[in-house]
Amino acid sequence: MTAIEITSPGGPEVLRAVERPVPQPGPGEVLVRVEAAGVNRPDIMQRLGKYPPPPGASDIPGLEIAGTIVQVGGEAATGAPGVSRWQPGDTVCALVAGGGYAEYCAVPAPQCLPIPDGMSMSSAAAIPETFFTVWTNLFQRGALRAGERVLVHGGTSGIGTTAIQLARAADAVVLATAGSDHKCEACRRLGAAIAINYRTADFVEVVRREAPDGVDVILDIVGGDYFARNLECLALNGRLVQVGVIGGSRGQVDLAAVLRKRLTVTGSTLRVRSVAEKGAIAGELEEHVWPMLADGRVAPVIDRTFPLTDAAGAHRRLESGDQVGKVVLICGPGTL
Numbered sequence: 001m002t003a004i005e006i007t008s009p010g011g012p013e014v015l016r017a018v019e020r021p022v023p024q025p026g027p028g029e030v031l032v033r034v035e036a037a038g039v040n041r042p043d044i045m046q047r048l049g050k051y052p053p054p055p056g057a058s059d060i061p062g063l064e065i066a067g068t069i070v071q072v073g074g075e076a077a078t079g080a081p082g083v084s085r086w087q088p089g090d091t092v093c094a095l096v097a098g099g100g101y102a103e104y105c106a107v108p109a110p111q112c113l114p115i116p117d118g119m120s121m122s123s124a125a126a127i128p129e130t131f132f133t134v135w136t137n138l139f140q141r142g143a144l145r146a147g148e149r150v151l152v153h154g155g156t157s158g159i160g161t162t163a164i165q166l167a168r169a170a171d172a173v174v175l176a177t178a179g180s181d182h183k184c185e186a187c188r189r190l191g192a193a194i195a196i197n198y199r200t201a202d203f204v205e206v207v208r209r210e211a212p213d214g215v216d217v218i219l220d221i222v223g224g225d226y227f228a229r230n231l232e233c234l235a236l237n238g239r240l241v242q243v244g245v246i247g248g249s250r251g252q253v254d255l256a257a258v259l260r261k262r263l264t265v266t267g268s269t270l271r272v273r274s275v276a277e278k279g280a281i282a283g284e285l286e287e288h289v290w291p292m293l294a295d296g297r298v299a300p301v302i303d304r305t306f307p308l309t310d311a312a313g314a315h316r317r318l319e320s321g322d323q324v325g326k327v328v329l330i331c332g333p334g335t336l
Contacts, residue, residue, distance in 0.1 A: 001019070001020055001021070001022050001103040002308060003103070004060065004309075004311045005020075006059070009049030009050075010047070012313070012319070014047060015047065017308070017309045020060070022103075023058070024071075024073075024106065025073035025083075025106045028073060028083060028110075028275070029083070029108055029109060030071065030072050030073065030083055030086050030109050031069065031070050031071035031072075031104060031105075031106050032065060032069055032094060032104065032106075032107055033067045033104055034067040034100065034104060035066055035330070035331055036121040036328050036331060037062045037064065037065045037066075037101055037308070038063070038064040038065075038127075038328055038329075039306075039311075039314045039326070039327040040063055040064070040158065041157075041244065041318065042063060043061045043315070044315055044318060044319060046061050047315065053097060053271075056097075061098065062096065062098065062100020062101035063095065063096055063100055064096065064100060064125055064127070065094055065096060066091070066115060066122075066124035066127075067331075068089065068090070069087065069088055069091075069092060071088065072088065073109075085109065086112060091114070091115045091121075091124075092107075092113060093112070093113055093125060093127050094111050094113070095132050095278055097271055097272075101308065101311055101329060102308075103331055108279070110282060113128070113285065114290075116294045119293070122305055122328045122330065123299070123300050123302060125329075126302055126326035126328055130326070131289060131300075132278070132281050132282070133159060133162075133243060134159060134219070135289065136270070137241045137267070137268055138163055138241065140284075141267075142219065142266075143239065144170060144172055144217050145172070146171035148173070148216035148217060149172065149174075149175065149214075150163075150175070150215060151176070151203075151230075152164055152174060152192070153177050153219065153221055153222050154178070154244075156179075156183040156186050156325065158325060158326045159221055160176060160221070161190055161300075161326075164176055164190040164192050165190055165191055165297075165298040166292075169191075169292055169298055175192065175196065175207065175210070175215060176195050177195075177197075177198045178195060178196070179197070179321065181197055183197075184197050190301070203229070204233055211235075213236075214234050214236070214238060215233055215235060215238065217238065217239045217241065218240045219243060220240065220242050222245070222247040223242060223245035223246070223247050223248055223249055224245065224249075224250070224251055226247055227240075227252070227253060228252055228253055228254065231253065231254065231258065231263060232257070235261070237263070239263070239264045240263065240266070241266055243268070300326060301325030302326055303317070303324050303327055304328075305327075306328075307330055308330065
């Protein structure tokens, strides 16, 4: 099969198309013929040598795929939900710990979900990483409820476009930040009540003006100096949920503000979680979010697609910061 490997840590040019053996599904796994694969910032971090795959995972980058099951492995010895649900010919999207940039990928069966009726492979490949991340962080850890106010940083990123839609569908009031007026307009179209161009306005001042009592939840992919500013924006009993550190992993904090406002600061990563944990998130998504994907209330936002062999171009697009939504690699002949 054709796969993309990282020849050495570095820029997009280190991504190279190579021939690799087709992986074989182990117990509790299915083999998927990949037709599309999502591109995410953790892939860039892995390419730079800053985010190695967890033990046992493929060294091939790629954390989400869509395609057709071609082979089913045996049941896992653990007794966890296994492969009995799936059979060759089923179309699925899936969260993986690695191996997505390839024509075939072995996937733990619990991490597969059926592709909603009528959805293209490229759209389906843009779902798992962001929807798993937003669901577990915004709703499980952040406990966002109807009527609450949520501030979403990076509103036109894959995480941001997903978070805005799911928060709005949950009847929350959404504020979002983005880096241009064009991107702010995209945030509003997705459901943000207020969109803040962080290049021309201080989001702390805008939140103070528009939500004098503060926001209840913040979903942040930035980190760095946003940390202290986020605490200023939170209301009493507010929750800051950190899901990325593209602005740096260190920041100063006024602990008195945490005590005074009874704040919760939390966060999580997804890649290193167990199959059982990821399978549990998949089950909640299928119950609560899949009906919304099926009827169009929410939808993955696709910025641009690239052929698998131009993974370097896909990474350049994502690193440019110009995209609105997800960048996707097209790996096969499926419906695009």
